[in-house]
Amino acid sequence: MSDVDLYPVAEKAPEQVRTPTGKPLSALTLEAVMSGEVDARDVAITPEALLLQARIARAAGRVTLAENFERAADLVRVPQDLILDTYELLRPGRARDAQQLLDRAAQLRRDYGAERVAALIEEAAAVYTRRGLFVKRY
Amino acid sequence: MSEAPNSSNRWRRFGEWDSRPLRQDLFAAENPEAGFSVFRSPHDPAPSLTVEGGRVTGMDGKAAGDFDIIDAFIAAHHIDPAMAAVAMAMDPGEIARKLVDINVPRQELEALARGLTPARLAEVVGRLSALEIAFAYSKMRQRQTPGNQAHVTNAKDDPLQLAADSATAVALGFDEIETTMRVASNGWANALACTVGAAVGRGGVLFQCSIEEAEELQIGLAGLASYAETVSVYGTERAFIDGDDTPWSKALLTAAYASRGIKARCTSGAAAELLMGFHEQRSLLYLEARCLCLQRAMGVQGTQNGGIDGAPLTASMAGGVRELMAENLIAVWLGLECASGNDTRTSESEIRVGAKITPYLLAGSDLICSGFGSVKKYDNSFNASLFNGEEIEDYLVLQRDFETDGGLTPVDEDQVLGLRVRAVEALAAVMDELGLGKVPRERIMSVVFASGSQETESFTAGEVTPISAAIKARGITAVDVVRALAARGYTEEAENLLLMLRQRISGDYLQTSAIVRDGRVISAVNDPNEYHGPGTGYRMPEARWQAVQGIRNVLTRDRVLAVEDIGEAGESDWLLPRGEAVRGTAPHEVVIGVSPGFGRQLHRTTAGHRLEEVVAALVGGIEAGGGTARIVRMLHTADTSFLGLAAARLSGSGYGIGIQAKGTTVLHQADRMPHLNVELFSNAPLTGLDHYRALGRNAALYTHGEAPEPVVVPVQGEALGARFHVRVALLYAIETALTDPAATPVELDYRPPAGADRSDRP
Structure with missing residues (x-):
């Protein structure tokens, strides 16, 4: 059986995904929303679900898409503000130098185990250095 | 007639073209130096790829050390070096043919793409015509069910x-x-x-x-x-x-x-x-x-x-x-x-x-x-x-x-x-x-x-x-x-x-x-x-x-017939049959030959005129021109030309008018070939009562040996087929179904209903 056969997960393998608070898909009913049993924290994807979708994408021959889902799995537990700050830092002319990017990569790796995102940032640091992208824009 | 002066040394069509919406669009000349080139610029690199030790060391004419941020990311994450060895070695023309070949699966081409550089991808699709691109697109697009x-x-x-x-x-x-x-x-x-x-x-x-x-x-x-x-x-x-x-x-x-x-x-x-x-x-x-x-x-x-x-x-x-x-x-x-x-x-x-x-x-x-x-x-x-x-x-x-x-x-x-x-x-x-x-x-x-x-x-x-x-x-x-x-x-x-x-x-x-x-x-x-x-x-x-077919206002036969005031096959009280029609002798007689369903099943022209009004206009026109009108129903044909010619051959003057219920009308003369008529109103939806009246008048004038100016129904280029043919086809089918090739023409007794206008307005 190929991982492709698990798709769509909600129909073919609903038991393989849970909400961030550990509830099964079937728990997301209108009654549960009304009773407060389910709230906004439940309406989010987990690293496990993203890694499952990455396996499906890879089995479907879409390797780069799978890698994106794996980076996404890295980012699930990274707070929104830190993601937005990292995005800002990767924009041209925001980081002073390569070290600032490398420090951010190290932080994400250390605090969140975000290995694949860290590698992406390190790769950026090298190219930005070669292309001179640490010039302030405003 | 246009009032425009002839002094302008210009075919006026260009002026009309100038005022069309199209002329608000701007069109640019090719100019690669200014960035205006579409498929190929002399400044585009030739496709190339070098891979050493599993890493891309050169792509599309640039060494890795010169890669800009886009090259660098593509080289690191798009190019599959193993596939590149195969794909970049292939003849681009062969790849182009694979794109339009129904025997080459999408997956095989997607795999090849993972080994192709941007310049090579552009080169390959550049070999396809617009039609081939559309066809290749239909084969290569991702989800089978389209969306919007x-x-x-x-x-x-x-x-x-x-x-x-x-x-x-x-x-x-x-x-x-x-x-x-x-x-x-x-x-x-x-x-x-x-x-x-x-x-x-x-x-x-x-x-x-x-x-x-x-x-x-x-x-x-x-x-x-x-x-x-x-x-x-x-x-x-x-x-x-x-x-x-x-x-x-x-x-x-x-x-x-x-x-x-x-x-x-x-x-x-x-x-x-x-x-x-x-x-x-x-x-x-x-x-x-x-x-x-x-x-x-x-x-x-x-x-x-x-x-x-x-x-x-x-x-x-x-x-x-x-x-x-x-x-x-x-x-x-x-x-x-x-x-x-x-x-x-x-x-x-x-x-x-x-x-x-x-x-x-x-x-x-x-x-x-x-x-x-x-x-x-x-x-x-x-x-x-x-x-x-x-x-x-x-x-x-x-x-x-x-x-x-x-x-x-x-x-x-x-x-x-x-x-x-x-x-x-x-x-x-x-x-x-x-x-x-x-x-x-x-x-x-x-x-x-x-x-x-x-x-x-x-x-x-x-x-x-x-x-x-x-x-x-x-x-x-x-x-x-x-x-x-x-x-x-x-x-x-x-x-x-x-x-x-x-x-x-x-x-x-x-x-x-x-x-x-x-x-x-x-x-x-x-x-x-x-x-x-x-x-x-x-x-x-x-x-x-x-x-998808459920757009508004789709006409069905029932709907058309309901709107068109279709009657039972009974006779109208204003056109009463009175035995077989024979050839007349009056020198200024004009016979009006009506179609099988005229005034029986069908009562309105496609222009919306009641047939009583149309006949009144024709008869009034004939009388105003110094002629006498006689009305005959043809049963052997519903075709305008033959209605007209058959009417002309029954007419004492040799002039006759053929008219279908939908309003198409011909003025004919007994010695002519069937399709070489004297005058014709082919666009019934545009034909008004004044036109019918004028045609009747002309018919009478011909019997006097005069050569009146033919009646012309002006058209403005309307898409008449689009506007009317659904109705026309359904209505005409009623008439053709009523024809009997062996039937002889029937003399009709014309009793104009009160209110039908026979006066000849200039």
Whole structure:
């Protein structure tokens, strides 16, 4: 059986995904929303679900898409503000130098185990250095 | 006669052409140095690739040390070195042939693409004609079932209208709804309104709010957007940096969307670099091939592609529209979902607009438009789309014409009105429930019936801003909206929205080309395009084809006959049969030969004139011209020429008039060949009573040996066939069914009904 056969997960393998608070898909009913049993924290994807979708994408021959889902799995537990700050830092002319990017990569790796995102940032640091992208824009 | 002076040394047709909408379009000359080249610039690199130790050390004429940010990302993440050894060694012409060969599977070509550089991808698609590109597109596109996306915006950022128009777009069948605003700070209110509106009706529609990246991610995180499409990429380094991003910042953003369970696609399109002033003198297609390789490298599932904001500029160049198709082909060849442009309006000419969409309607696309303007042009905050609210029915008819699925479904008036009421009331209830304000009833009703914001008495952009700020500040999420809907009795809408939120947990709609239909995700994974020749690939299921045919005002035989005042086969009291007709002898006699159903089953011409009035006009004209009229019913033929000739041969003068019930009339002479008549009214829908009267008069004058000026029914080039032939064919069939080749003509006793006008008005 190929991982492709698990798709769509909600129909073919609903038991393989849970909400961030550990509830099964079937728990997301209108009654549960009304009773407060389910709230906004439940309406989010987990690293496990993203890694499952990455396996499906890879089995479907879409390797780069799978890698994106794996980076996404890295980012699930990274707070929104830190993601937005990292995005800002990767924009041209925001980081002073390569070290600032490398420090951010190290932080994400250390605090969140975000290995694949860290590698992406390190790769950026090298190219930005070669292309001179640490010039302030405003 | 024109009053225009003849002194102007110009064929006046050019002046008429000058005033057509087309002439507002600008057309640009090829000029590679200025960035105006479409498929090939002398400054484009020759395709090349060197790989050492599994790493790309040179690509498209550049060594790795000289790679710009785009080259570097493509070399690191797009090029599959093992495949490159095979693919780059292949003859580009052979690859081009594989693209249009139904025996070469899509997957084999996608694998090859992973080993091809941007310059080689551009070179290969450049070898295909427009027709071959469209065909290859139909084979290579990702999801088998086509879809479409709507823009839903308005000039006031009025949330009530957004809700009503979202529900309308859902009813029309759009799979995605994209909104944006006139005032940036209104983003949250726009998103909330579209979220509620999209949940009305069938539900299951993906919605997004196009705004600055960080804000869009926040809105998505709150569940008030389910996809994002503003991840723009560019084909030159300086354009990219001017766009304030790099491939790595965009790759991070792409992963960030996925980490929040939000579907994302990139945006790129020809001429963006040209508009931004950093084109590096490269061809549009080469730069776009770079953008697309980069997108696959970033791992985004899809692209909004095909000269989006740059489409009009691209279309200004020779071969530009073919280029837009070519870049879409590269997108799907790389395995990307393609929202295939057809977004920004590329022309003021409706003919160019219709022609531009046609290849996509024929080939299908994941999302045929990356923004079909479901609202009126002036309400589209992205600017006018290729197709807009004004032209939705034209698009629906194109689907029906070509028996093709453009993703839209005809709607009927009661259904839409009901949905609009429901959507606006639901939003008003949610706003009240969430403490965002009470909506007066007048505002609701003004929006429900309005075609656009110029007709509404509702929220203004300035009034929306504090509402939007409150939604953001209070951290209102889609779960709060579900709760508010349910609390106010909008259970179905609450369930629809919850269904979309539930999708976020499994992440199924993050896969390539995913949309939600009937509560189920379909994507390139579980609905892959498997076209490999006739009888394969997407064919509309019968029920879908029936729905596509359901445009307004389709005429059936019963409907035509009901409107046309079709009688039973009885005789009229004003035309009474009186035995077999024989040849007359009066020297100024004009015989009027009427068709088998004339005045019996059929009573009106296609111009709407009662046949009593028509006969009165003919008879009155004949008498005014000094003739005598006699009326005979032909039963052996319903054909105008033979009606006329048979009438002429029964006429004492040798002149006769043949007339069908639908009004087509001929003036004939007994010695003539059947189709060489004296005068003819072939366009019955334009023929008025005055024309009939004048024709009768002329007939009489001919009997006196005069040569009157023939009666001409002026035409202004109306598409008469389109306007009338459905009715004509059905009505004429009634007449032909009544004919009996052996039957002899019947003399009719003409008793003009009171009121029928026989006077000869000049």
